[in-house]
Structure formats: C-alpha cells, structure tokens
C-alpha cells in the first residue's frame with residue numbers, strides 16, 4: 290500500500306475544508322485535501338443556494354397572489370413547476386461552477402479523491418472509488434467532513450418516497466403534495482416555499498419546537514404567523530403510523546386523521562459526519578454524541594494534532610461559521626507544525642442565525658434560553674415590539690411577528706435577541722454588529738433611525754428594554770415625535 294507523506298491533511302473539500310487548505314498553505318506547501326464525494330460544497334449544491342432559489346420563486350408567486358390587497362388586481366399565478374425547478378437547478382449549477390473553478394485552481398498534487406478514515410492520530414487510510422486503498426501520514430489533520438440529514442428509523446417505512454433536502458433540488462417538476470417532518474430551519478424554509486408554489490404541504494413537529502426559537506413569546510408570534518401558511522401544521526403532532534401506499538405515503542396522525550402525500554421530507558436535524566472516521570481508536574475527548582470536543586477558539590481537539598471545522602464540529606452549523614472555523618483550524622494546523630502548543634485563538638464573531646421564511650426568523654448573540662441559564666431573573670431585562678402595528682411593516686402588509694431584545698441590568702449591555710418579522714435578515718445584522726461591538730442599549734439608541742422604516746420597530750424594543758433597565762423613561766403608547774407608527 291502506498292503512503293503519502295504530508296505536513297497537513299484535510300478531510301473534506303467543503304467550505305470549511307477549502308478555508309482550512311488556504312490557511313494551512315500560508316505555513317507549508319505540503320498540504321493535501323481529501324474528498325470522498327462530489328466537489329462543489331453542501332452550501333452551493335444542496336444547501337444555502339438552491340434553497341434560497343426555491344424561496345425566491347415562492348416569494349414571486351406570493352406577491353402576485355396578494356397584490357389585490359393593495360388594489361392591484363391580478364389573476365392567481367399559474368405555477369410552471371418544470372420552469373421553477375429548471376431555474377433553481379440552472380442557477381444552482383452556476384453557483385456550483387464557481388466553487389468547481391476554485392477547486393480546479395488548487396494544485397492537482399494537493400488533491401486526493403477517496404474516503405478517509407483514521408488509523409492513528411497521524412495516519413489516514415483512504416479508500417478510492419476503485420476500492421483501492423492508500424495511506425497518508427500527516428503531522429496535522431483537519432476534520433472538515435460536514436454533516437448529513439438525520440431522522441428516526443420509522444421514517445424508512447415511506448421507502449422510496451422518503452426524501453431529504455438534497456433530493457428536492459433534483460426534482461424536474463413540483464409534486465402535488467408533501468409531508469414535512471421537522472418545523473425547524475430546513476422544514477420551514479422548504480415547506481413554506483413549496484406551499485407558496487402550490488404544493489399541498491403538511492408539517493409535523495414534536496414537542497412544540499418551531500424554527501430556531503427558545504423565547505416562548507417570539508415562538509408564539511411566529512406560530513400565529515405560520516398557522517395559515519400550510520395545509521396542516523402541528524408542532525406537537527402525534528404520528529401513529531407511516532406507510533408506503535400505492536399512491537404515495539400514508540400518514541395516520543392525531544388519532545384517526547390520515548393523509549396520503551407524494552413524498553415525506555425528513556427535516557428533523559443533521560448529524561456531523563464523524564461516526565465513520567474511526568475516531569473511537571484515537572483517545573480523543575468526545576461528547577455524548579461521540580463528536581470530538583474542540584476548543585472553539587483554536588478548533589484543536591484536546592491537545593491532539595487533530596483539528597476540526599464546519600458542520601463536523603457540531604458547534605454552529607452555518608456557512609460563515611464553517612469558513613471561519615476552517616480558517617482557524619487550517620491556520621493552527623500549519624502554525625503548530627514546529628510546536629504543537631503554538632496554536633492561536635482565532636476570531637469568533639457574535640452569533641447570528643437566519644431563517645429565510647416569511648416572516649423571516651432570526652437569533653442574535655445569546656438566545657433567550659442562554660440568557661435565562663446564565664443570569665438570575667433580576668439581572669437581565671427584556672424589551673419587545675410587536676410588528677402588528679409597526680408603521681412601515683403595515684404599509685408593506687408585512688405586519689406580523691415580534692422582536693424581543695435582552696440586556697444586562699446595571700451595565701445596560703446588549704446580550705441578544707430573537708425575532709420573527711419583516712426584514713429580519715437586516716435587523717439581525719444591525720443587532721449582531723452591535724453585539725460584537727459590545728454596545729449598551731443607550732449607545733444603540735444614540736444611533737440614527739430613519740422614518741418610516743422597520744428599524745423603528747427595533748428602536749421601540751430598545752426603548753422598552755431601556756425603561757426596564759431603569760435607564761430611560763417608560764414607553765409612551767403613541768409617540769408622535771418618533772414618527773407615525775414607529
């Protein structure tokens with residue numbers, strides 16, 4: 290068996306692996322990137338980009354369907370499922386093309402195709418497509434193997450009609466009906482988009498979980514907004530049976546209710562691809578899910594010569610986090626070649642999470658559950674705004690949802706927020722930037738607010754928390770000098 294000797298080996302050529310490669314190359318020329326699947330990254334092929342393309346088509350249909358409320362009359366939109374999927378796939382392929390160009394620009398001798406597994410802390414065995422194996426001996430190894438959908442085994446009863454997000458983006462046409470299991474991030478994005486594109490969508494959840502929320506008030510406002518968006522939604526459904534029937538998948542639920550759908554989409558979470566890497570023989574610190582425990586600032590696993598990044602790390606499974614973690618892991622893998630203790634803390638930004646549904650959902654900094662865990666009740670304050678009567682939101686007929694902001698008593702430090710509402714992707718950025726700058730609520734209120742904008746709703750929530758921190762006056766019900774409806 291041939292053995293390749295390298296300073297740094299990276300498992301996975303996704304976003305994290307590519308970032309790790311570039312960072313490691315700053316320290317040494319001897320780096321290899323190993324890829325078991327297809328190049329192109331999860332984000333571009335089956336994740337961020339195709340999902341947003343589907344959502345864009347759905348939004349277009351929704352706007353036409355609701356134009357009459359503005360006095361703009363139009364026919365109900367005719368959805369051409371084949372044309373929808375054709376655009377999703379062709380634009381997706383364009384994005385994938387950019388990634389492929391970037392992979393192609395990497396020296397061929399730095400790339401290896403095959404499935405990597407650990408033999409020991411410095412040795413990988415790689416199984417190639419033709420079933421041959423080779424070995425890599427590396428001083429430092431970065432695990433950047435991503436994640437995959439995970440679902441309970443009873444879903445397998447749906448047989449060939451059980452699908453995951455990857456399969457949706459392979460469709461040539463839209464189906465008539467689907468059941469989405471899991472009203473989390475993927476379930477809400479894909480489920481709502483399909484529903485707006487005329488697919489009959491039924492959503493089944495467990496335990497009342499909805500989107501990324503831990504704040505019961507924000508979750509309740511989001512529940513209200515989503516209540517009439519689907520054929521059926523129950524965030525705490527009792528599913529009795531799932532069966533592949535002649536016509537599709539038959540689901541019996543909530544006692545004697547039954548529905549037959551074309552497909553069951555499993556969106557019940559993802560698991561890191563670390564279970565088949567042979568980690569059990571390496572004496573690494575593992576968590577209860579057997580995922581290596583890495584220092585979030587250095588991405589080093591214990592004091593070992595192994596680093597981890599991206600979804601594989603199970604820290605924050607988002608694209609920008611995969612890029613940041615990959616950079617930190619690759620930099621430290623290369624930097625520590627001479628001395629394993631020479632690792633540096635990289636930049637970890639304030640947390641920001643988005644769901645591109647309508648209303649959009651967002652979390653920033655500490656979520657409500659984190660605040661409650663860290664602080665005594667008396668040591669933090671909450672401010673809120675409902676978007677129901679918020680001026681600009683009403684103007685646009687996007688007046689649903691709620692924003693709640695959390696702050697520290699005494700210092701007035703902004704701690705975090707949860708939001709369901711219009712323009713959340715932009716408001717979440719303002720909040721995340723304020724959070725990273727460690728701004729206080731009074732400092733945030735000193736910033737400019739234009740009129741009439743949705744951000745005036747943010748100002749209302751900030752004023753509310755300011756009053757609850759005893760740093761300012763209580764809110765006046767109709768603050769005319771603030772701008773009508775702000």
Ligand SMILES: Cc1cc2nc3c(=O)[nH]c(=O)nc-3n(C[C@H](O)[C@H](O)[C@H](O)COP(=O)(O)OP(=O)(O)OC[C@H]3O[C@@H](n4cnc5c(N)ncnc54)[C@H](O)[C@@H]3O)c2cc1C
Pocket residue numbers: 300301302303304305306323324325326327328330331332335336337338340403404405406433434435436454475562566598599600601606607608609611
């Ligand atoms: C439907 C969907 C929508 C999403 N939307 C967003 C969004 O809007 N915004 C956002 O920030 N995030 C989004 N995400 C999350 C984002 O896509 C991921 O966080 C990110 O792509 C993870 O990158 P990664 O490098 O860790 O993994 P990947 O890009 O999956 O790369 C891992 C690579 O490792 C390879 N590999 C695995 N095991 C081995 C092995 N043993 N040997 C060799 N190679 C191996 C795999 O083949 C793969 O190519 C979405 C995800 C999904 C599924």
Ligand SMILES: NC(=O)c1ccc[n+]([C@@H]2O[C@H](COP(=O)([O-])OP(=O)(O)OC[C@H]3O[C@@H](n4cnc5c(N)ncnc54)[C@H](O)[C@@H]3O)[C@@H](O)[C@H]2O)c1
Pocket residue numbers: 441470471472473474475476478493494495496498499500556557558559605606607642643644645
């Ligand atoms: N916009 C974005 O940034 C974006 C979009 C998609 C995915 N992602 C990333 O992908 C990750 C995974 O997304 P996800 O939606 O798969 O996971 P998730 O954790 O967000 O949601 C899973 C949902 O499934 C539910 N669930 C679990 N078991 C169930 C069962 N048996 N029946 C019904 N429901 C069940 C959970 O209660 C939860 O609501 C996200 O955490 C996120 O990091 C991000």
